[in-house]
Amino acid sequence: MADNRGVVYTGSGGVEVKDIKFPDLILENGPGVPEGNAGRKCEHGVILKIITTNICGSDQHMVRGRTTAPSGLVLGHEITGEVIEAGRDVEFISKGDFVSVPFNVACGRCKMCKRQDTHICTHVNPQQPGGAYGYVDMGGWVGGQSEYVMIPYADFQLLKFPDKDQAMDKILDLTMLSDIFPTGYHGAVSAGVTTGSTVYVAGAGPVGLAAAHSAQLLGAAVVIVGDLKPERLKQAESFGCETINLKKHDNVGEQIEQILGEPVVDSAIDAVGFEAYGHGTDHKEAPATVLNTMMDVVEAGGKMGIPGLYVVEDPGASDKDAQQGSLKVNFGVGWSKAQHFVTGQTPVMKYHRQLMNAILNGKANIAKAVNATVISLDEAPQGYDDFDSGVSKKFVIDPHGML
Structure with a gap:
């Protein structure tokens, strides 16, 4: 399989683009992974080739040293991608699908998920209710400011775009659906x-x-x-x-x-x-x-x-x-x-399909409102610095040059 690179938190004030492990359908032990999640099998998951992944203000809290995030954490919870591999237990998502990933990691099976409170899922994080990608105390799920990432519970979580060409035409708006x-x-x-x-x-x-x-x-x-x-x-x-x-x-x-x-x-x-x-x-x-x-x-x-x-x-x-x-x-x-x-955090799945429809039918222009600005993966550290200085831009990372 291809190599992988990602934006890694290196300690207070620092991020670097580093070589990281290509994802597998398992949550291996690593920075921020609680003991109860290490080695967790995810045949219900998929591997994504990242189309876009965004820098979020919540990431900045960690980078500034304002949380207990561990050094070595791969950042990024705003993910849009193409499915390149689907696990054995995935039924409704297929290789080649373009999808938006809610930043909440949610199982779809627990009491909270069944009442649409996917932001406080009780099955994805042994430490507390709620999980997220690349974020402190959120279950240790590897972040998506990278070239490839693993997404669990794919059938439940992923929002499939109905048409690939239409999705790429609106991708700067659709990338905002993850968070x-x-x-x-x-x-x-x-x-x-x-x-x-x-x-x-x-x-x-x-x-x-x-x-x-x-x-x-x-x-x-x-x-x-x-x-x-x-x-x-x-x-x-x-x-x-x-x-x-x-x-x-x-x-x-x-x-x-x-x-x-x-x-x-x-x-x-x-x-x-x-x-x-x-x-x-x-x-x-x-x-x-x-x-x-x-x-x-x-x-x-x-x-x-x-x-x-x-x-x-x-x-x-x-x-x-x-x-x-x-x-x-x-x-x-x-x-x-x-x-x-x-x-509390947002239960993304409660809203993302309706908001996708608003985007695809020209009723919402979120990319314009937030001043979406495309950068490469290698430009991500500078993007963090610029965002921290207060520029009015929403940085969208394009790791494969697909935009």
Whole structure:
């Protein structure tokens, strides 16, 4: 079989493209693989030749040293590929199929999967509910920022594209189905966005932009995006969002009032997570800033979708409480306003087929919204550096030059 190369985490602040093992239908022991998963046979899986694989903000948390990710971990949970080998137990996916891979590793058999909560599958990770590719504490499944990767439970998980030529024509949109488009959409749905809604989106990175575009698809009347980076705010404005420059303004309610005539919105979406910074002139880390701001500006009885990542261990946090995932959240405000919170990773399979149809029929233009930018596998380390600097781009890795 052919060789394989992948983007490997080398320690705080570092990634390199290295030779890695060609995948087999088994999860072998390696960096981040818990004892209960080592040697796990996957005849229900497939081997993919990667068509596209994306750099995600969640990857950046690990690369910055803000998690307990082990050195040697092959990164990448946003995967689109071509099936080149199918396991003995695969019935409905065939060699040659072009497929999108949900970032959630899910068995399809457990109680959580049967109720569509594939983000907290109880069979794929001995350490805790939920699995993911190339991610810390998520079962040790090898990441897909590589040339080839193994995907388990193929019949259940994979979303097959109906036509290969059509898929390649729309590939920069379809590559977003593995994570950020369903994640942004889940944030908007969880926040109760509907026709005529007013929505505040915290963060104009790729997930925030995906959430803003999703809110528009759901019929929101006004979508307001807040961020510290002018370039990212300009990208949000490019598809019709109102914006708030949080570097200049620390009172989000006042800025919302200038836009809407009142200092509240119907709902809000947290697309930032635990590495949040304080608003205004003091840009020190303040990990509860987004949550507290949303409780302030969402109306009584309103909803908040929180797809932004929060962790139980943050070794790079500025205080001991935050290092253990304990944040100074003004929960009394949310309680007194009878607000609703929806947290956790996104159950991608709940949304990806509908969103694929929206893309293929020209109803969603997610690649344009997030400024999809193609790079080679060898350019991935530079892509990580550029993304970390705050550029308004969603980097799409094309390891085989198929685009």
